[in-house]
Amino acid sequence: MKLIKKIYVIFFALFFTAYVFPMNALWSTGTAYTLPKGYFEIGLFQPLRYGQTETLEWSTHPILDLLIPNITIKKAWRDFAGWNFASRHNLTYPTPLLRIISRKGTGGIISPEFDIPQLFSLKNEVLLTRKFSPSFLITGKAGLSLAAAFDELDERTTIDLPLVFHRLGVYYNGYGVNFGLDIGGNLTSRFAYMTDVDIFLLPGADENFAFEHKSLIIWNKSKKFQIMLGYKLVFGEYPFGTQWHLLPLFDMQWARQFRN
Amino acid sequence: MKFRILKNLILLILIFLIFWSCEPIVTKFEDCEDAVLYTAGNIIEPSSDVDTLLVMTWNIRFGAGRIHWFGDCCGDRVIMTEQEVTKNLEAIADYICQIKPDILLLQEVDIESKRSAYIDQLQWLLDHTYFNYGVYASMWQSQFIPSDGLGRMNMGGAILSRWKITDVERIALSLRGDQDALTQYFYLRRCMIKAKIGLPNHENFYVLDIHAAAFSTDYTKRDQIDCFKEEMDKIVEIPGALLVAGGDLNELPPGSDSTNYCDEDRCSGDDQEECRDGSDFTNEQDWLDDLYASYQPAVPINNYLADNSLYFTYGVVNTTVVTPINPWNRKLDYLFTNGDWVAGSDSTHQSTFELSDHVPVSAKIVVTQ
Numbered sequence: 001m002k003l004i005k006k007i008y009v010i011f012f013a014l015f016f017t018a019y020v021f022p023m024n025a026l027w028s029t030g031t032a033y034t035l036p037k038g039y040f041e042i043g044l045f046q047p048l049r050y051g052q053t054e055t056l057e058w059s060t061h062p063i064l065d066l067l068i069p070n071i072t073i074k075k076a077w078r079d080f081a082g083w084n085f086a087s088r089h090n091l092t093y094p095t096p097l098l099r100i101i102s103r104k105g106t107g108g109i110i111s112p113e114f115d116i117p118q119l120f121s122l123k124n125e126v127l128l129t130r131k132f133s134p135s136f137l138i139t140g141k142a143g144l145s146l147a148a149a150f151d152e153l154d155e156r157t158t159i160d161l162p163l164v165f166h167r168l169g170v171y172y173n174g175y176g177v178n179f180g181l182d183i184g185g186n187l188t189s190r191f192a193y194m195t196d197v198d199i200f201l202l203p204g205a206d207e208n209f210a211f212e213h214k215s216l217i218i219w220n221k222s223k224k225f226q227i228m229l230g231y232k233l234v235f236g237e238y239p240f241g242t243q244w245h246l247l248p249l250f251d252m253q254w255a256r257q258f259r260n
Numbered sequence: 261m262k263f264r265i266l267k268n269l270i271l272l273i274l275i276f277l278i279f280w281s282c283e284p285i286v287t288k289f290e291d292c293e294d295a296v297l298y299t300a301g302n303i304i305e306p307s308s309d310v311d312t313l314l315v316m317t318w319n320i321r322f323g324a325g326r327i328h329w330f331g332d333c334c335g336d337r338v339i340m341t342e343q344e345v346t347k348n349l350e351a352i353a354d355y356i357c358q359i360k361p362d363i364l365l366l367q368e369v370d371i372e373s374k375r376s377a378y379i380d381q382l383q384w385l386l387d388h389t390y391f392n393y394g395v396y397a398s399m400w401q402s403q404f405i406p407s408d409g410l411g412r413m414n415m416g417g418a419i420l421s422r423w424k425i426t427d428v429e430r431i432a433l434s435l436r437g438d439q440d441a442l443t444q445y446f447y448l449r450r451c452m453i454k455a456k457i458g459l460p461n462h463e464n465f466y467v468l469d470i471h472a473a474a475f476s477t478d479y480t481k482r483d484q485i486d487c488f489k490e491e492m493d494k495i496v497e498i499p500g501a502l503l504v505a506g507g508d509l510n511e512l513p514p515g516s517d518s519t520n521y522c523d524e525d526r527c528s529g530d531d532q533e534e535c536r537d538g539s540d541f542t543n544e545q546d547w548l549d550d551l552y553a554s555y556q557p558a559v560p561i562n563n564y565l566a567d568n569s570l571y572f573t574y575g576v577v578n579t580t581v582v583t584p585i586n587p588w589n590r591k592l593d594y595l596f597t598n599g600d601w602v603a604g605s606d607s608t609h610q611s612t613f614e615l616s617d618h619v620p621v622s623a624k625i626v627v628t629q
Binding site: 102103104105106107108109110111112113114156159160161239240241 | 330336337338339341372374378403404406407408409410411412442443
């Protein structure tokens with residue numbers, strides 16, 4: 001029983017932190033850049049990314065895939081007025097995870113009195129990146145998420161927590177939009193920084209706004225390994241009102257070349 | 261040089277934010293801290309001449325009425341709709357307005373809980389009754405309870421009054437000692453509320469409201485009841501102090517006919533030999549002796565002993581029981597004073613079956629300086 005509890009806690013932590021680290025590594029795809037062909041990256045909490053070609057990248061979170069199947073494709077397009085341009089498309093099927101956390105007793109995040117229907121979402125983003133010096137990047141992004149629920153989803157099933165509420169909000173609202181700005185650069189040969197802001201909107205919903213900001217210090221131990229430490233600041237509207245949260249961030253990330 | 265200072269400054273700020281950012285999920289409390297004052301939207305001028313006060317205590321079950329809540333009546337309900345909560349609160353407010361107590365001690369008041377649609381029930385009751393002032397102290401406050409879908413929780417006790425309330429304190433009671441650390445972390449942190457009511461003709465009128473442990477299987481509840489009495493003793497040492505103390509003690513009066521409610525509380529899926537926590541009071545029969553010996557109960561003990569059932573204040577209705585003939589089966593709710601009750605003024609309002617799993621208890625106290 002204790003083992004099941006531990007597995008459960010690890011799974012939920014991964015689910016939670018996967019939202020904390022949407023796409024932030026300077027190594028690859030916090031930007032409009034894609035991974036070089038044959039390279040892959042993986043982090044403790046970040047997804048596995050793979051460069052299929054010089055302009056096409058796949059990513060997914062392999063552990064979370066068991067319960068919340070998800071796949072992301074990023075495609076780099078032609079440069080636009082000096083800006084690198086890419087689009088990112090994510091398909092997520094959260095139903096198995098939501099059904100598992102809808103349970104009695106410890107670990108019950110959603111009340112078991114509700115049925116979770118089949119849910120799908122498709123998130124589409126455009127990313128524009130400009131390199132202002134060899135070590136200073138700015139990326140702007142905008143996205144539209146669409147969701148489908150194949151039966152009634154009771155609004156009392158919301159998970160009223162930062163990072164989670166507004167991302168799952170798209171399943172209740174049908175669609176949502178997001179905007180963001182990322183800035184990154186090197187502090188020294190080994191240390192880099194990354195800071196961003198994101199805004200999430202659920203037009204028409206009672207609680208429709210969330211603001212997120214994070215900053216990270218990144219220690220590049222080598223070209224193959226880095227450690228990130230920082231914080232995430234979240235302001236959001238929730239069913240109970242508004243609230244600020246400040247959360248710690250930590251991750252380790254590895255990169256390898258799969259083939260040439 | 262400037263760049264290096266800037267980099268170090270950024271690093272220091274980041275380190276500070278990382279350590280500062282670990283905000284706890286559960287709110288813990290000091291042993292004694294200020295309670296939270298409330299004011300009604302509309303102030304109604306209270307009477308300036310008070311000879312007696314009608315005091316009432318009521319555990320309102322967070323506005324859940326008689327829904328089959330998972331936690332206490334074998335049910336499967338967890339999260340109510342806003343309409344359900346509002347309907348139940350309207351019925352509670354109607355009853356309060358019918359009885360018209362001057363001072364009201366409440367237990368299980370939700371002010372920001374997912375299970376009750378995030379309605380601030382204390383503010384709602386102030387705005388839908390004639391009370392002008394309130395004081396609240398939380399005994400279960402968590403940003404998120406990862407169990408049974410409870411989610412965000414803020415539940416506590418409250419005192420409502422026509423007159424201004426001052427000197428408000430939240431006094432912590434001991435935590436349950438029979439739980440593992442994780443369960444205890446997310447569990448209730450019970451408390452008392454102490455308040456002074458600004459009566460026009462009495463300078464030292466105090467109220468003490470408690471909700472003691474319901475399901476503890478060790479001596480936690482006894483510690484809490486002892487702590488309640490100690491606080492009463494402290495208050496009555498204040499020269500001229502008049503005290504009303506009460507609430508849900510989750511304990512039977514001394515000499516009760518029945519002390520074991522394992523059969524009544526058992527759910528349909530339970531083992532027939534199993535007794536739910538908090539259902540057997542057999543070893544607790546003298547836990548209220550000191551209170552009864554030192555203070556005047558609103559319901560005189562001899563009246564209770566003559567016919568227990570007239571004074572029962574609690575009755576759970578299991579989902580398997582369709583129409584209970586007498587839903588009330590034990591007395592758990594009390595009012596005590598160091599002054600005098602108006603003889604025969606006590607009332608155990610057993611007609612309130614649909615409003616809560618607890619009965620309000622009221623009595624008139626004589627107010628003399």
